[in-house]
Amino acid sequence: MADRTAEVRAGMLLVATPQLLDPNFVDTVVLMLDVDEGGALGVVLNRPSGIPVAEVLETWGEIASEPEVLFRGGPVSTEGALAVGLLRDQDDVPVGFREVDGPLGLLDLDTPVELVTGTLAGMRVFAGYAGWGADQLAAEIDEGSWYVVPGEAVDVFRLDPGELWRDVLRRQPGELAWHSTRPADPELN
Template sequence: MTGVEAGVLLVATPALNDPNFADSVVLVLDADDSGVLGVVLNRPSGLPVAEVLDAWRDVVTEPDVLFQGGPVMAEGALAVALLHGSQEPPVGFREVTGQLGLIDLDTPVELLGDSLDALRIFAGYAGWGAGQLDGEIATGSWYVVPAQADDVFREDPSDLWRDVLRRQPGDLAWHSTRPVDPDLN
Protein backbone atom coordinates (compact mmCIF):
# COMPACT_ATOMS: atom_id res chain seq x y z
CA MET A 1 0.00 0.00 0.00
CA THR A 2 1.05 3.59 -0.64
CA GLY A 3 1.13 4.91 2.94
CA VAL A 4 -2.61 4.44 3.30
CA GLU A 5 -3.73 3.36 6.75
CA ALA A 6 -6.67 4.01 9.03
CA GLY A 7 -6.65 7.59 10.25
CA VAL A 8 -4.94 9.30 7.30
CA LEU A 9 -6.55 11.71 4.87
CA LEU A 10 -6.88 11.37 1.14
CA VAL A 11 -6.96 14.82 -0.44
CA ALA A 12 -8.18 14.97 -4.04
CA THR A 13 -5.65 16.44 -6.46
CA PRO A 14 -6.69 18.72 -9.34
CA ALA A 15 -6.27 15.69 -11.62
CA LEU A 16 -9.23 13.95 -9.97
CA ASN A 17 -12.34 15.08 -11.84
CA ASP A 18 -14.81 12.41 -10.67
CA PRO A 19 -17.72 14.54 -9.35
CA ASN A 20 -18.01 12.22 -6.33
CA PHE A 21 -14.53 13.20 -5.21
CA ALA A 22 -13.48 16.50 -6.85
CA ASP A 23 -11.98 18.78 -4.14
CA SER A 24 -12.81 16.20 -1.47
CA VAL A 25 -11.03 15.25 1.73
CA VAL A 26 -11.56 11.61 2.74
CA LEU A 27 -10.83 10.18 6.18
CA VAL A 28 -9.63 6.58 5.86
CA LEU A 29 -11.45 4.41 8.40
CA ASP A 30 -10.11 1.01 7.40
CA ALA A 31 -7.34 -0.18 5.11
CA ASP A 32 -6.08 -3.70 4.53
CA ASP A 33 -5.17 -6.07 1.71
CA SER A 34 -8.82 -6.37 0.64
CA GLY A 35 -9.35 -2.63 0.16
CA VAL A 36 -9.90 0.78 1.72
CA LEU A 37 -12.99 2.38 3.28
CA GLY A 38 -13.40 6.05 4.20
CA VAL A 39 -15.80 8.97 4.41
CA VAL A 40 -15.78 12.33 2.64
CA LEU A 41 -15.43 15.01 5.33
CA ASN A 42 -16.33 18.15 3.40
CA ARG A 43 -19.77 17.42 1.93
CA PRO A 44 -22.51 18.41 4.38
CA SER A 45 -26.02 17.72 3.14
CA GLY A 46 -29.01 19.87 3.90
CA LEU A 47 -30.72 16.98 5.69
CA PRO A 48 -30.90 17.38 9.49
CA VAL A 49 -29.85 14.31 11.47
CA ALA A 50 -33.11 14.68 13.45
CA GLU A 51 -35.14 13.82 10.33
CA VAL A 52 -33.53 10.41 9.86
CA LEU A 53 -31.88 9.46 13.17
CA ASP A 54 -33.82 11.42 15.77
CA ALA A 55 -32.19 9.68 18.76
CA TRP A 56 -28.85 11.18 17.73
CA ARG A 57 -30.06 14.77 17.26
CA ASP A 58 -28.59 16.06 20.52
CA VAL A 59 -25.32 14.13 20.24
CA VAL A 60 -24.04 15.20 16.80
CA THR A 61 -21.57 18.02 16.39
CA GLU A 62 -22.70 21.18 14.59
CA PRO A 63 -23.79 21.46 11.90
CA ASP A 64 -26.36 18.86 12.89
CA VAL A 65 -26.85 17.54 9.35
CA LEU A 66 -25.91 14.30 7.66
CA PHE A 67 -22.70 14.46 5.66
CA GLN A 68 -22.39 12.75 2.27
CA GLY A 69 -19.77 10.18 3.14
CA GLY A 70 -19.43 8.83 -0.37
CA PRO A 71 -21.21 7.18 -3.26
CA VAL A 72 -21.30 3.64 -1.81
CA MET A 73 -24.42 2.58 0.12
CA ALA A 74 -25.71 6.15 0.43
CA GLU A 75 -28.82 4.83 2.18
CA GLY A 76 -26.66 3.55 5.08
CA ALA A 77 -24.96 5.60 7.78
CA LEU A 78 -21.62 5.58 9.59
CA ALA A 79 -20.94 7.57 12.76
CA VAL A 80 -17.42 8.82 13.46
CA ALA A 81 -16.74 9.88 17.04
CA LEU A 82 -13.99 11.39 19.15
CA LEU A 83 -13.70 10.04 22.70
CA HIS A 84 -13.60 12.45 25.61
CA GLY A 85 -10.26 12.31 27.42
CA SER A 86 -8.62 8.97 28.03
CA GLN A 87 -11.57 7.13 29.52
CA GLU A 88 -12.70 3.65 28.59
CA PRO A 89 -14.42 3.45 25.20
CA PRO A 90 -18.20 3.16 25.49
CA VAL A 91 -20.26 0.22 24.29
CA GLY A 92 -20.54 0.33 20.49
CA PHE A 93 -17.22 2.14 19.93
CA ARG A 94 -14.58 0.71 17.57
CA GLU A 95 -11.22 2.47 17.45
CA VAL A 96 -9.93 3.74 14.12
CA THR A 97 -6.87 5.50 15.53
CA GLY A 98 -6.24 6.93 18.99
CA GLN A 99 -9.39 8.52 20.39
CA LEU A 100 -11.08 8.53 16.96
CA GLY A 101 -13.43 5.70 16.09
CA LEU A 102 -16.75 4.47 14.81
CA ILE A 103 -19.95 4.30 16.85
CA ASP A 104 -22.52 1.60 16.14
CA LEU A 105 -25.72 3.57 15.52
CA ASP A 106 -27.75 0.68 16.97
CA THR A 107 -26.19 1.45 20.37
CA PRO A 108 -28.68 3.22 22.67
CA VAL A 109 -27.57 6.85 22.96
CA GLU A 110 -28.00 6.69 26.74
CA LEU A 111 -25.10 4.21 27.00
CA LEU A 112 -22.66 6.79 25.64
CA GLY A 113 -23.10 9.14 28.59
CA ASP A 114 -20.51 11.90 28.39
CA SER A 115 -17.89 9.72 26.72
CA LEU A 116 -17.81 11.64 23.42
CA ASP A 117 -16.32 15.02 22.56
CA ALA A 118 -17.68 14.97 19.01
CA LEU A 119 -19.82 12.86 16.68
CA ARG A 120 -20.57 13.19 12.97
CA ILE A 121 -22.88 10.96 10.91
CA PHE A 122 -22.16 10.18 7.27
CA ALA A 123 -24.61 8.82 4.69
CA GLY A 124 -22.69 6.36 2.56
CA TYR A 125 -18.97 5.86 2.27
CA ALA A 126 -16.09 5.79 -0.18
CA GLY A 127 -14.62 2.40 -0.97
CA TRP A 128 -11.83 0.97 -3.06
CA GLY A 129 -11.10 -2.68 -3.85
CA ALA A 130 -7.70 -4.31 -3.41
CA GLY A 131 -5.05 -2.26 -5.23
CA GLN A 132 -7.57 0.22 -6.68
CA LEU A 133 -6.60 3.17 -4.47
CA ASP A 134 -2.89 2.44 -4.91
CA GLY A 135 -3.45 2.81 -8.66
CA GLU A 136 -5.28 6.12 -8.21
CA ILE A 137 -2.49 7.44 -5.98
CA ALA A 138 0.15 6.33 -8.50
CA THR A 139 -1.62 8.23 -11.28
CA GLY A 140 -1.73 11.42 -9.19
CA SER A 141 -5.38 11.50 -8.11
CA TRP A 142 -4.79 11.67 -4.34
CA TYR A 143 -2.40 13.17 -1.82
CA VAL A 144 -2.02 11.03 1.32
CA VAL A 145 -1.50 13.22 4.41
CA PRO A 146 -1.84 12.99 8.20
CA ALA A 147 -5.22 13.79 9.75
CA GLN A 148 -6.10 15.87 12.78
CA ALA A 149 -9.26 15.29 14.83
CA ASP A 150 -10.39 18.85 14.05
CA ASP A 151 -10.53 17.93 10.35
CA VAL A 152 -13.39 15.52 11.01
CA PHE A 153 -15.55 17.76 13.19
CA ARG A 154 -15.20 21.26 11.74
CA GLU A 155 -18.36 23.32 11.96
CA ASP A 156 -17.70 24.76 8.49
CA PRO A 157 -15.85 22.28 6.27
CA SER A 158 -15.96 24.48 3.14
CA ASP A 159 -12.23 25.37 3.35
CA LEU A 160 -11.07 21.98 4.63
CA TRP A 161 -9.36 21.03 1.35
CA ARG A 162 -7.24 24.20 1.32
CA ASP A 163 -6.54 24.17 5.06
CA VAL A 164 -5.33 20.56 5.05
CA LEU A 165 -2.97 21.23 2.16
CA ARG A 166 -1.79 24.56 3.63
CA ARG A 167 -0.41 22.84 6.75
CA GLN A 168 1.60 20.25 4.77
CA PRO A 169 5.37 20.56 4.52
CA GLY A 170 7.24 21.53 1.39
CA ASP A 171 5.76 21.96 -2.05
CA LEU A 172 2.47 20.31 -1.13
CA ALA A 173 1.38 23.46 0.75
CA TRP A 174 1.60 25.45 -2.48
CA HIS A 175 -1.23 23.41 -3.96
CA SER A 176 -3.58 25.05 -1.45
CA THR A 177 -3.30 28.31 -3.43
CA ARG A 178 -4.66 26.80 -6.64
CA PRO A 179 -7.64 28.80 -7.90
CA VAL A 180 -10.97 26.98 -8.11
CA ASP A 181 -11.01 27.59 -11.86
CA PRO A 182 -7.41 27.69 -13.21
CA ASP A 183 -8.68 29.20 -16.49
CA LEU A 184 -9.44 32.41 -14.56
CA ASN A 185 -5.81 32.71 -13.48
Template sequence: MLVDPNFDHTVVLVLDVDEDGALGVVLNRPSPVPVDEVLPGWDGVLSGPDVLFQGGPVGTDSALAVADLRGAGADDDEPVGFRRLFGSTGIVDLDTPTEIMAPALGRLRVFAGYAGWGSGQLEAEIEEGSWYVLPAAPGDLYDADPERLWARVLRRQPGELAWVSTRPMDPTQN
Protein backbone atom coordinates in the same frame (compact mmCIF):
# COMPACT_ATOMS: atom_id res chain seq x y z
CA MET B 1 -5.66 12.79 -12.44
CA LEU B 2 -8.92 11.67 -10.80
CA VAL B 3 -11.90 12.98 -12.77
CA ASP B 4 -14.65 11.59 -10.51
CA PRO B 5 -16.76 14.59 -9.39
CA ASN B 6 -17.59 12.74 -6.16
CA PHE B 7 -14.05 13.50 -5.00
CA ASP B 8 -13.39 16.96 -6.43
CA HIS B 9 -11.85 19.13 -3.67
CA THR B 10 -12.59 16.56 -0.98
CA VAL B 11 -10.79 15.65 2.20
CA VAL B 12 -11.15 11.92 2.83
CA LEU B 13 -10.34 10.34 6.16
CA VAL B 14 -9.28 6.75 5.51
CA LEU B 15 -10.78 4.62 8.27
CA ASP B 16 -9.75 1.11 7.33
CA VAL B 17 -7.38 -0.58 4.88
CA ASP B 18 -6.90 -4.31 4.44
CA GLU B 19 -6.28 -6.86 1.68
CA ASP B 20 -9.86 -6.40 0.41
CA GLY B 21 -9.58 -2.63 -0.08
CA ALA B 22 -10.06 0.63 1.76
CA LEU B 23 -12.90 2.55 3.39
CA GLY B 24 -13.11 6.22 4.26
CA VAL B 25 -15.45 9.17 4.63
CA VAL B 26 -15.48 12.57 2.94
CA LEU B 27 -15.09 15.14 5.72
CA ASN B 28 -16.01 18.32 3.90
CA ARG B 29 -19.42 17.75 2.30
CA PRO B 30 -22.18 18.68 4.75
CA SER B 31 -25.69 18.07 3.42
CA PRO B 32 -28.74 20.22 4.19
CA VAL B 33 -30.41 17.26 5.96
CA PRO B 34 -30.55 17.56 9.76
CA VAL B 35 -29.41 14.38 11.51
CA ASP B 36 -32.52 14.47 13.72
CA GLU B 37 -34.74 13.96 10.63
CA VAL B 38 -33.04 10.65 9.90
CA LEU B 39 -31.72 9.53 13.30
CA PRO B 40 -33.84 11.05 16.07
CA GLY B 41 -31.99 11.47 19.34
CA TRP B 42 -28.46 11.64 17.95
CA ASP B 43 -28.49 15.40 17.28
CA GLY B 44 -27.64 16.16 20.91
CA VAL B 45 -24.35 14.24 20.61
CA LEU B 46 -23.13 15.82 17.37
CA SER B 47 -20.16 18.13 16.89
CA GLY B 48 -21.86 20.81 14.75
CA PRO B 49 -23.04 21.36 12.20
CA ASP B 50 -25.96 19.12 13.15
CA VAL B 51 -26.43 17.74 9.62
CA LEU B 52 -25.62 14.54 7.79
CA PHE B 53 -22.38 14.65 5.86
CA GLN B 54 -22.10 13.10 2.40
CA GLY B 55 -19.53 10.49 3.31
CA GLY B 56 -19.06 9.26 -0.23
CA PRO B 57 -20.78 7.74 -3.21
CA VAL B 58 -21.09 4.19 -1.81
CA GLY B 59 -24.04 3.07 0.35
CA THR B 60 -25.71 6.48 0.49
CA ASP B 61 -28.87 4.91 1.89
CA SER B 62 -27.08 4.02 5.13
CA ALA B 63 -25.40 6.05 7.86
CA LEU B 64 -21.97 5.66 9.41
CA ALA B 65 -20.97 7.55 12.55
CA VAL B 66 -17.41 8.40 13.54
CA ALA B 67 -16.74 9.59 17.07
CA ASP B 68 -14.08 10.26 19.67
CA LEU B 69 -14.39 8.83 23.14
CA ARG B 70 -14.60 11.38 25.91
CA GLY B 71 -11.29 11.53 27.80
CA ALA B 72 -10.22 8.08 26.63
CA GLY B 73 -6.70 6.88 26.14
CA ALA B 74 -5.65 4.43 23.43
CA ASP B 75 -5.70 1.52 25.90
CA ASP B 76 -9.04 2.27 27.59
CA ASP B 77 -11.93 -0.16 27.22
CA GLU B 78 -14.44 0.51 24.47
CA PRO B 79 -18.07 1.08 25.39
CA VAL B 80 -20.78 -1.15 23.92
CA GLY B 81 -21.57 -0.01 20.38
CA PHE B 82 -18.13 1.49 19.70
CA ARG B 83 -15.32 0.02 17.58
CA ARG B 84 -11.98 1.78 17.91
CA LEU B 85 -10.11 2.59 14.70
CA PHE B 86 -7.16 4.67 15.91
CA GLY B 87 -6.39 6.64 19.06
CA SER B 88 -9.71 7.53 20.70
CA THR B 89 -11.52 7.61 17.31
CA GLY B 90 -13.87 4.87 16.20
CA ILE B 91 -17.13 3.90 14.57
CA VAL B 92 -20.40 4.05 16.48
CA ASP B 93 -23.20 1.53 16.05
CA LEU B 94 -26.17 3.84 15.54
CA ASP B 95 -28.53 1.09 16.71
CA THR B 96 -27.08 1.49 20.21
CA PRO B 97 -29.40 3.65 22.35
CA THR B 98 -28.11 7.21 22.67
CA GLU B 99 -28.52 7.11 26.44
CA ILE B 100 -25.86 4.38 26.51
CA MET B 101 -23.48 5.99 24.00
CA ALA B 102 -23.81 9.73 24.68
CA PRO B 103 -21.95 9.82 28.02
CA ALA B 104 -18.94 8.05 26.46
CA LEU B 105 -18.65 10.27 23.38
CA GLY B 106 -16.77 13.54 23.19
CA ARG B 107 -17.46 14.37 19.53
CA LEU B 108 -19.47 12.72 16.75
CA ARG B 109 -20.21 13.14 13.04
CA VAL B 110 -22.73 11.15 10.99
CA PHE B 111 -22.07 10.35 7.34
CA ALA B 112 -24.54 9.19 4.69
CA GLY B 113 -22.52 6.74 2.63
CA TYR B 114 -18.80 6.23 2.44
CA ALA B 115 -15.88 6.15 0.03
CA GLY B 116 -14.72 2.67 -0.86
CA TRP B 117 -11.98 1.17 -2.98
CA GLY B 118 -11.39 -2.43 -4.05
CA SER B 119 -8.17 -4.30 -3.42
CA GLY B 120 -5.23 -2.24 -4.72
CA GLN B 121 -7.47 0.47 -6.21
CA LEU B 122 -6.60 3.27 -3.77
CA GLU B 123 -2.91 2.41 -3.93
CA ALA B 124 -3.03 2.64 -7.76
CA GLU B 125 -4.84 6.01 -7.61
CA ILE B 126 -2.20 7.33 -5.20
CA GLU B 127 0.61 6.07 -7.43
CA GLU B 128 -0.86 7.81 -10.50
CA GLY B 129 -1.02 11.10 -8.56
CA SER B 130 -4.79 11.30 -8.03
CA TRP B 131 -4.52 11.88 -4.28
CA TYR B 132 -2.39 13.91 -1.91
CA VAL B 133 -1.70 11.66 1.08
CA LEU B 134 -1.33 13.80 4.19
CA PRO B 135 -1.46 13.18 7.91
CA ALA B 136 -4.67 14.15 9.65
CA ALA B 137 -4.43 16.96 12.15
CA PRO B 138 -6.40 17.18 15.38
CA GLY B 139 -9.71 18.79 14.58
CA ASP B 140 -9.92 17.88 10.87
CA LEU B 141 -12.69 15.36 11.46
CA TYR B 142 -14.81 17.83 13.43
CA ASP B 143 -13.87 21.05 11.65
CA ALA B 144 -16.38 23.83 12.37
CA ASP B 145 -16.20 25.09 8.76
CA PRO B 146 -15.99 21.87 6.72
CA GLU B 147 -16.54 23.55 3.36
CA ARG B 148 -13.17 25.31 3.70
CA LEU B 149 -11.32 22.29 5.09
CA TRP B 150 -9.74 21.28 1.75
CA ALA B 151 -7.96 24.64 1.39
CA ARG B 152 -6.89 24.71 5.06
CA VAL B 153 -5.42 21.20 4.92
CA LEU B 154 -3.37 22.06 1.84
CA ARG B 155 -2.37 25.51 3.12
CA ARG B 156 -0.69 24.02 6.20
CA GLN B 157 1.55 21.77 4.05
CA PRO B 158 5.17 22.74 3.36
CA GLY B 159 6.44 23.95 0.01
CA GLU B 160 4.58 24.05 -3.26
CA LEU B 161 1.69 21.90 -2.06
CA ALA B 162 0.43 24.90 -0.06
CA TRP B 163 0.03 26.78 -3.35
CA VAL B 164 -2.52 24.23 -4.54
CA SER B 165 -4.91 25.53 -1.87
CA THR B 166 -5.41 28.73 -3.88
CA ARG B 167 -6.02 27.21 -7.30
CA PRO B 168 -9.42 27.86 -8.86
CA MET B 169 -11.97 25.08 -9.31
CA ASP B 170 -11.13 25.14 -13.02
CA PRO B 171 -7.30 25.35 -13.25
CA THR B 172 -7.51 26.52 -16.87
CA GLN B 173 -8.97 29.77 -15.53
CA ASN B 174 -5.81 30.47 -13.55
Protein backbone atom coordinates in the same frame (compact mmCIF):
# COMPACT_ATOMS: atom_id res chain seq x y z
CA MET C 1 5.04 -0.40 -9.15
CA ALA C 2 5.55 0.16 -5.42
CA ASP C 3 2.59 -0.47 -3.15
CA ARG C 4 1.47 3.09 -2.48
CA THR C 5 -1.32 1.97 -0.15
CA ALA C 6 1.40 1.01 2.35
CA GLU C 7 1.55 4.71 3.24
CA VAL C 8 -2.22 4.87 3.78
CA ARG C 9 -3.61 3.80 7.13
CA ALA C 10 -6.72 4.44 9.21
CA GLY C 11 -6.83 8.02 10.47
CA MET C 12 -5.00 9.45 7.46
CA LEU C 13 -6.60 11.73 4.88
CA LEU C 14 -6.88 11.46 1.13
CA VAL C 15 -7.06 14.93 -0.41
CA ALA C 16 -8.33 15.08 -3.98
CA THR C 17 -5.80 16.50 -6.45
CA PRO C 18 -6.85 18.78 -9.33
CA GLN C 19 -6.51 15.74 -11.64
CA LEU C 20 -9.34 13.89 -9.89
CA LEU C 21 -12.38 14.69 -12.03
CA ASP C 22 -14.87 12.13 -10.64
CA PRO C 23 -17.76 14.37 -9.47
CA ASN C 24 -18.12 12.22 -6.33
CA PHE C 25 -14.66 13.32 -5.21
CA VAL C 26 -13.76 16.73 -6.72
CA ASP C 27 -12.16 18.88 -3.96
CA THR C 28 -12.90 16.30 -1.27
CA VAL C 29 -11.06 15.28 1.87
CA VAL C 30 -11.58 11.62 2.81
CA LEU C 31 -10.90 10.25 6.29
CA MET C 32 -9.61 6.70 6.01
CA LEU C 33 -11.41 4.37 8.43
CA ASP C 34 -10.10 0.96 7.39
CA VAL C 35 -7.20 -0.04 5.14
CA ASP C 36 -5.94 -3.59 4.58
CA GLU C 37 -4.83 -5.91 1.77
CA GLY C 38 -8.48 -6.42 0.77
CA GLY C 39 -9.20 -2.75 0.13
CA ALA C 40 -9.92 0.55 1.83
CA LEU C 41 -12.89 2.42 3.25
CA GLY C 42 -13.32 6.06 4.23
CA VAL C 43 -15.80 8.93 4.48
CA VAL C 44 -15.83 12.31 2.75
CA LEU C 45 -15.49 15.00 5.44
CA ASN C 46 -16.49 18.10 3.51
CA ARG C 47 -19.88 17.36 1.95
CA PRO C 48 -22.62 18.31 4.44
CA SER C 49 -26.21 17.69 3.35
CA GLY C 50 -29.16 19.79 4.40
CA ILE C 51 -30.75 16.86 6.23
CA PRO C 52 -30.72 17.09 10.04
CA VAL C 53 -29.39 13.98 11.80
CA ALA C 54 -32.45 14.07 14.10
CA GLU C 55 -34.72 13.71 11.05
CA VAL C 56 -33.16 10.35 10.16
CA LEU C 57 -31.69 9.07 13.45
CA GLU C 58 -33.84 10.84 16.01
CA THR C 59 -31.91 10.18 19.23
CA TRP C 60 -28.46 10.72 17.69
CA GLY C 61 -29.32 14.28 16.65
CA GLU C 62 -28.86 15.35 20.28
CA ILE C 63 -25.17 14.44 20.35
CA ALA C 64 -24.17 15.13 16.74
CA SER C 65 -21.56 17.85 16.32
CA GLU C 66 -22.65 21.09 14.66
CA PRO C 67 -23.76 21.42 12.00
CA GLU C 68 -26.10 18.67 13.13
CA VAL C 69 -26.69 17.37 9.61
CA LEU C 70 -25.88 14.17 7.77
CA PHE C 71 -22.72 14.36 5.70
CA ARG C 72 -22.47 12.66 2.31
CA GLY C 73 -19.75 10.15 3.15
CA GLY C 74 -19.40 8.76 -0.35
CA PRO C 75 -21.17 7.08 -3.23
CA VAL C 76 -21.33 3.56 -1.71
CA SER C 77 -24.36 2.44 0.36
CA THR C 78 -25.85 5.92 0.61
CA GLU C 79 -28.95 4.51 2.28
CA GLY C 80 -26.79 3.40 5.24
CA ALA C 81 -25.05 5.50 7.87
CA LEU C 82 -21.67 5.45 9.60
CA ALA C 83 -20.92 7.46 12.72
CA VAL C 84 -17.45 8.71 13.61
CA GLY C 85 -16.87 9.74 17.20
CA LEU C 86 -14.08 11.35 19.21
CA LEU C 87 -13.64 10.13 22.78
CA ARG C 88 -13.42 12.70 25.58
CA ASP C 89 -11.27 10.27 27.56
CA GLN C 90 -9.55 7.22 26.07
CA ASP C 91 -10.07 5.41 29.37
CA ASP C 92 -13.86 5.83 29.09
CA VAL C 93 -14.77 3.88 25.95
CA PRO C 94 -18.53 3.44 25.46
CA VAL C 95 -20.23 0.28 24.29
CA GLY C 96 -20.41 0.20 20.49
CA PHE C 97 -17.19 2.21 19.92
CA ARG C 98 -14.43 0.74 17.72
CA GLU C 99 -11.10 2.55 17.63
CA VAL C 100 -9.90 3.78 14.25
CA ASP C 101 -6.97 5.99 15.31
CA GLY C 102 -6.39 6.85 18.97
CA PRO C 103 -9.47 8.63 20.34
CA LEU C 104 -11.16 8.60 16.92
CA GLY C 105 -13.45 5.68 16.16
CA LEU C 106 -16.60 4.28 14.64
CA LEU C 107 -19.82 4.17 16.64
CA ASP C 108 -22.43 1.48 16.27
CA LEU C 109 -25.66 3.40 15.68
CA ASP C 110 -27.64 0.45 17.10
CA THR C 111 -26.17 1.23 20.53
CA PRO C 112 -28.62 3.02 22.82
CA VAL C 113 -27.60 6.69 22.76
CA GLU C 114 -27.76 6.83 26.59
CA LEU C 115 -24.72 4.54 26.76
CA VAL C 116 -22.69 6.99 24.65
CA THR C 117 -23.89 10.36 26.00
CA GLY C 118 -21.13 12.21 27.82
CA THR C 119 -18.30 10.04 26.50
CA LEU C 120 -17.74 11.92 23.23
CA ALA C 121 -16.09 15.23 22.40
CA GLY C 122 -17.53 15.03 18.88
CA MET C 123 -19.74 12.84 16.69
CA ARG C 124 -20.62 13.05 13.02
CA VAL C 125 -22.95 10.87 10.94
CA PHE C 126 -22.18 10.04 7.30
CA ALA C 127 -24.64 8.70 4.74
CA GLY C 128 -22.66 6.28 2.60
CA TYR C 129 -18.93 5.84 2.31
CA ALA C 130 -16.07 5.73 -0.18
CA GLY C 131 -14.63 2.29 -0.90
CA TRP C 132 -11.77 0.91 -2.96
CA GLY C 133 -10.89 -2.62 -4.03
CA ALA C 134 -7.54 -4.24 -3.22
CA ASP C 135 -5.43 -2.46 -5.85
CA GLN C 136 -7.79 0.33 -6.82
CA LEU C 137 -6.65 2.93 -4.27
CA ALA C 138 -2.95 2.26 -5.00
CA ALA C 139 -3.62 2.82 -8.71
CA GLU C 140 -5.47 6.10 -8.02
CA ILE C 141 -2.62 7.35 -5.82
CA ASP C 142 -0.02 6.34 -8.42
CA GLU C 143 -1.92 8.17 -11.18
CA GLY C 144 -1.89 11.34 -9.07
CA SER C 145 -5.55 11.50 -8.02
CA TRP C 146 -4.90 11.75 -4.26
CA TYR C 147 -2.49 13.41 -1.87
CA VAL C 148 -2.02 11.20 1.21
CA VAL C 149 -1.54 13.30 4.36
CA PRO C 150 -1.84 12.92 8.15
CA GLY C 151 -5.25 13.63 9.61
CA GLU C 152 -6.21 15.53 12.75
CA ALA C 153 -9.34 14.92 14.81
CA VAL C 154 -10.44 18.55 14.34
CA ASP C 155 -10.71 17.89 10.58
CA VAL C 156 -13.64 15.55 11.20
CA PHE C 157 -15.68 17.86 13.41
CA ARG C 158 -15.28 21.32 11.86
CA LEU C 159 -18.26 23.62 12.16
CA ASP C 160 -17.72 24.85 8.59
CA PRO C 161 -16.08 22.19 6.41
CA GLY C 162 -16.15 24.44 3.32
CA GLU C 163 -12.46 25.38 3.57
CA LEU C 164 -11.24 21.98 4.80
CA TRP C 165 -9.56 21.04 1.49
CA ARG C 166 -7.47 24.24 1.47
CA ASP C 167 -6.74 24.19 5.19
CA VAL C 168 -5.49 20.59 5.15
CA LEU C 169 -3.17 21.33 2.22
CA ARG C 170 -2.03 24.64 3.74
CA ARG C 171 -0.63 22.89 6.83
CA GLN C 172 1.43 20.39 4.80
CA PRO C 173 5.20 20.77 4.50
CA GLY C 174 6.97 21.98 1.38
CA GLU C 175 5.44 22.32 -2.06
CA LEU C 176 2.26 20.47 -1.15
CA ALA C 177 1.09 23.57 0.77
CA TRP C 178 1.31 25.61 -2.45
CA HIS C 179 -1.60 23.63 -3.91
CA SER C 180 -3.89 25.18 -1.30
CA THR C 181 -3.84 28.47 -3.21
CA ARG C 182 -4.53 27.15 -6.69
CA PRO C 183 -7.52 28.70 -8.43
CA ALA C 184 -10.49 26.45 -9.23
CA ASP C 185 -9.73 27.11 -12.91
CA PRO C 186 -5.95 26.92 -13.54
CA GLU C 187 -6.45 28.94 -16.74
CA LEU C 188 -7.13 31.94 -14.51
CA ASN C 189 -3.66 31.71 -12.97
